[in-house]
Amino acid sequence: MGRYDFRPLRVYQTASQLFASERIKNVPSWHEVVGTVPPAQTLVRTQPLQHQERPRRSNVRKPSKLFQPQRVVYEEDSLRKEFFGDHPWELARPRVVLENDGKDAERKDWSLVSQPDRPIDGESVIQRQMFLLHGNPEKGQRPDPKMTPARAYDQARKEFYEIRLQQDIERRVAREEAMATGAYFGKTTLQVGMELEDKIFEEWKAWASAEVIQQEQRRAAMYTGIDSETAALPEGEQEMEAALGEVDSTIPTRGQEARGGAVFVP
Numbered sequence: 001m002g003r004y005d006f007r008p009l010r011v012y013q014t015a016s017q018l019f020a021s022e023r024i025k026n027v028p029s030w031h032e033v034v035g036t037v038p039p040a041q042t043l044v045r046t047q048p049l050q051h052q053e054r055p056r057r058s059n060v061r062k063p064s065k066l067f068q069p070q071r072v073v074y075e076e077d078s079l080r081k082e083f084f085g086d087h088p089w090e091l092a093r094p095r096v097v098l099e100n101d102g103k104d105a106e107r108k109d110w111s112l113v114s115q116p117d118r119p120i121d122g123e124s125v126i127q128r129q130m131f132l133l134h135g136n137p138e139k140g141q142r143p144d145p146k147m148t149p150a151r152a153y154d155q156a157r158k159e160f161y162e163i164r165l166q167q168d169i170e171r172r173v174a175r176e177e178a179m180a181t182g183a184y185f186g187k188t189t190l191q192v193g194m195e196l197e198d199k200i201f202e203e204w205k206a207w208a209s210a211e212v213i214q215q216e217q218r219r220a221a222m223y224t225g226i227d228s229e230t231a232a233l234p235e236g237e238q239e240m241e242a243a244l245g246e247v248d249s250t251i252p253t254r255g256q257e258a259r260g261g262a263v264f265v266p
Contacts, residue, residue: 012038079126082153090122106138113159120163128156 007014012034018024019031084091110131114120132152135143175185187195 076126076130079129079153080122083122083125083157087122093121095119095121110136111141113156114163120160125156125160128159129153132156 012031015024015028015031019027108115108118108127110127113124113128115124118124129149129152131141131143132147132155133143133149135141179185
């Protein structure tokens with residue numbers, strides 16, 4: 001624990017010494033190959049990033065959160081946050097999820113925002129902006145020293161908008177040509193959504209109108225002394241209810257004999 005093991009780096013030297021001291025009769029089959037063409041990378045694991053020192057408070061007995069993993073931050077993350085914050089609907093476009101190994105600059109030429117083997121999307125804008133800021137040193141392409149992140153973002157967006165506009169024009173022309181030859185297209189998703197919104201709005205408008213009428217009737221009942229149940233009735237029935245309420249005390253109940261008159265059934 002705490003010591004480095006460098007024996008894998010000395011495999012060739014160890015095999016040579018064992019053969020020279022006659023401890024082994026024959027050298028391994030890989031001995032000559034490894035001596036002629038040594039491996040390009042070390043045979044040991046690279047050391048991980050060391051943890052940063054955190055300021056300790058004197059009033060804390062045991063250090064808290066001492067062994068935490070380092071925060072991995074990439075420059076592209078801030079660029080993606082800015083672009084997709086300004087263009088949230090780009091995330092709703094269907095796309096093929098592929099693993100990005102971060103070596104697109106080696107296989108693609110991001111001097112142009114569009115690539116022949118991949119559809120243009122928000123990631124194309126990010127890679128184009130990175131090219132404008134840093135260039136491609138492996139291919140000898142150097143960035144403009146006067147280029148700033150804001151200027152790179154504006155230039156990448158402008159190229160992106162031009163391609164999106166061209167794609168919209170191509171789709172519109174293809175639709176018109178298809179309709180001219182007898183093709184029929186149903187309702188678009190936008191039209192379906194607008195019809196659903198109109199239906200919900202009409203239902204809400206009918207409910208709101210009935211609610212306003214009821215509130216006005218309740219407000220009028222507060223000044224006239226008519227209860228809310230009577231106020232909800234039509235105007236003709238309200239007058240009938242008011243007239244019956246005046247003679248209600250003089251009308252006997254059903255089946256009771258009236259004094260000085262015939263039996264009245266309300």
